[in-house]
Amino acid sequence: MLTRLLAVVLAAGLVTVAASVAHAAPLPADYSASTSGDVVSVGLNAVGLDTLDAAVGHSATTVDSTGTPRSRAESANVAANAVGIGVGVETAAAESTNATPDDTYNQSLGQVDVPGVLDTGLVSGTGQTHWASDSACVPDGDPIAQSTTTLAGATLGLPGLQILDLGTVSTTGSTSLNDGSVVATSSGNLADSSLLNGLVGIHVVNQPEITAQSNGTTGTVTSNNYAVDVTVDNAPAVRLEAGGQIPITLNIAGVATTDLTLTVGNLNDASAGATGEGNMSFITITGTIDLLGANAVTVDLGLLPLTAAATAPTGGVECDSLAAPVISRPADGSTTGDTTPTIGGTGTPGATVTVTEAGTTIGTADVDNDGTWSLVPDTALDLGSHTIVATQANGQATSPASDPDSFQIIDTTAPNPPVITDPADGSSTNDTTPPISGTAEPGSTVAVSVDGNQIGTTRADGDGNWTLVPLTPLAPGGHTATATATDAAGNSSDPSDPVDFTIDTTAPAAPVITQPADGSTTTDNTPTITGTGEPGATATVSVDGDQIGTATVNGDGDWMLNTPDPLADGDHTVSATQTDPAGNTSDADSVDFTVDATTQTPVIARPADGSSTRDTTPTISGTAEPGATVVVTDQDGTRLGTATTNSNGTWTFTSIALTPGGYTITAIATDPSGNRSGRSHPDRFTIDTTAPAPPVISDPADGTTITDNTPTIGGTGEPGATVTVTVDGDQIGTTIVNTNRRWTIGVTQPLGDGDHIVTATQTDPAGNTSDPSDPVDFTTDATPPAAPTIVTPADGAAITDTTPTITGTGEPGATVSVRIDGHRIGTARVRSDGSWTRPVDQPLDPGRHTITAVQTDPAGNTSDPTQSQFTEIDAAGLTPPVITDPGNGNTIGDTTPTISGTGTPGSTIAIFDGDNQIGTATVGADGTWTLTANTLDCGTHTIYAVQTQLQTTNTAVTLDTLIISSDPSNPITFTITCTTNNTGTGTGTGTNGEGLAETGTPTGLAPLAATGLLALLAGLALIRRRKHPTR
Known part of the structure; x- marks a missing residue:
């Protein structure tokens, strides 16, 4: 039973084999390589049964550069050395030699399927071999031989026990060349x-x-x-690498007990010399x-025993x-007439042949396995002689060029008949030497015949176009043209299709324009123009000299043409x-007509837009097209009136009676041709019959006095109203009230000094005038x-008071402004008696000073200035003169x-x-002086002394003379007696500080007081100054 079971299992080891490819020849010495691999090798021995030994799913490759075959790949379900089973061997193989x-x-x-014992999936083998001929080499890395055997799953079992359950398993063997080395690789996939x-x-x-490799050394x-x-019985996984093993001791209840060992094999290296060789069993x-109840x-x-060997x-x-x-x-x-001839020959199988002419490639081809190749040029060859050569390459080597091959391409084909394109078949022309043109084979010679007689030849250009102009004029009437083409090789085409045409030199009669009628008027500014003419002719239409179409x-x-662009109103000629x-x-036919397609939009000029009027039947006027009828309506559509526009383009009418209020009116015009205009721009006005309130005069204020005799008069009123101003009953002008309700007007004619009365009225934009304003009284000064x-x-006085009081006279009520040396010291009011006084608050420096005074009256009028000069004297150290x-x-x-005396x-x-x-x-340094008087008359004399001292008020330019006199109130009186008695009396009176004034009738000599002298304050000497030239 066990023997049978094992036989079935082995038969189920379905395997696929793949073949490899080799590339190399000729060689300086032999080389070889081999690989093998099994999906599983089975060795079973049961007590009392035959010994079993078999390899299941076998794959192998062999390469021998001098053998027959030179490369082989094979796959087998069971290796040929299977012992003890009755299973037939199925093998797939591929072989390559020079011939194949x-x-x-x-x-x-x-595929084997024994229920309860064995269940397998599909088993397949793939393989390939390659061997180029003895004179070819193949690029590195390409396989020489390759085989793959695949087992799509299998189970090996005994009653109640599944010994082995395999997933998809495969082995692959491959041999190749790599950089001069021989390489054999054997691999598995479980x-x-x-x-x-x-x-x-x-x-x-x-x-x-595993990989075996030999480089020859x-x-x-x-x-x-x-x-x-x-993993064993759900224990954690154990990782086994080369040489690792794990025991498997299990008691499978009711089935069996096991005492097994699983080992991951080592690589066995059997390399020697130039041969690389080794094997390994992946899992044993x-x-x-x-x-239980059966034999042990x-x-x-x-699993996956692999071998590989390589010798170079x-x-x-x-x-x-x-x-x-x-x-x-x-x-x-x-010689050939084919411009794309087939080019072929022999070469090394697998190589690529390149054919060139004068260095230019004309095509490539791969050499087939039988050593032949052929190609058709990528581009047609020119006519004439050609010499070509060929080279071949296989990726590792390129051959020398072949012997040259020369051949000639000739043209033996007649060109296609030419085509006549002009004149068109059935056409007419007035040209007695019409150009005849068409197409033909480029470069060919075209012969043209008319009515069977050749009229000339021409050559078709590179694009195949040709043209011939007859040298002799053709007679009017019908003609037939044909053409033939002759190529450069002398091959002539058949005649072209005939073309019939007519020579017509007679002009047709002028066409007749039927619309618009001559002298007519139209409101269509794009009128349709119609007429009659010669059937088939083309009518060309112009308006005002400009062509508008055909x-x-x-x-x-009949013919008809629409005017494409609108014509302007007015006269036109078509x-x-x-x-x-x-x-x-x-010749041309012409017609005159008029276009009247529009009328101008009327304009309302009166009443002015935005205006007001108190006229309830206002005059409404404006402009429009002469002769047009204008209708004016208000915002409610009420017709206010109509008018006919005169030749000057103006119109006017009196409106129907209107009630007070605002109106918006528009106008529409209809011209004599019936063209209706658009609505005019709206005109807005107001009917206002209510007078405004009187204006108010605010400037000048009532009761005021002003100095401006051309004053500006201003006030308030109704915005937009016209204010009329009257002064003293005379109108002085008008002005407009602004949007802020203010108005002003200037008096242009000066008013006389005195009292005046101003009044004003205002007239609103509608023409309503107010009552006069309240009068305003004012005075002009x-x-x-x-x-x-x-x-x-x-x-000219000299004083010693450093804060003198300035006094003077002026207009009562005026204000006097006083300045000293340009600096304002204050003001003073003129008293009713005409006097004024202004004390100096700040002490003055010694020296000359200038007083300036102006006065301003109550009306604000300012006088011219007046000036006075005085000298401030520092009196300390001065000694008045004394007569001793x-x-x-x-x-x-x-x-x-x-x-x-002294001084x-x-x-x-x-x-x-x-x-x-x-x-x-001159007073001496001791303060004394002496002089001899001029001759004096006999009698009594009263004398006094005047002392003069130079003082510098401006060291640069001016010297002042200071005069100090003795006290005239205490003069020195003495008498000169003479031998002649002259007697008389005289009397007089005087006031201290003012000198003496003569009174009575002198009867003799009497001294006169020193008039014009100034009295010094506090009993000091009298002083005055005279300016001396600069020294």
């Missing part, structure tokens, strides 16, 4: 699988792969880092299974250069000519007062007496007898 360089397979190797009813799980972490074999995770499962079974299972000659695998290909078609020296005369002789199909143009007088200090001799009351007999040192003393100066002297 490529071979492949893709084959199913069967999906998740299990043992012993699933109690043991197998999961491959890294799938196994050293052979090696290597593997990847393959690994497996194993060994031990015993005791079936010895188990030896191997010394120096590695190298390829010689490719031989040149051979061109056999077209035959050298042959129309074709129909078979009935004209038309017609041109027959031959091109003959007639525009005459300035006379300049005030300055009394003290007197002009002659003594007061003395009598002397000398008429030139010596007079002496301020350095000053000049002048002695006066009355107003007569009788002598001078």
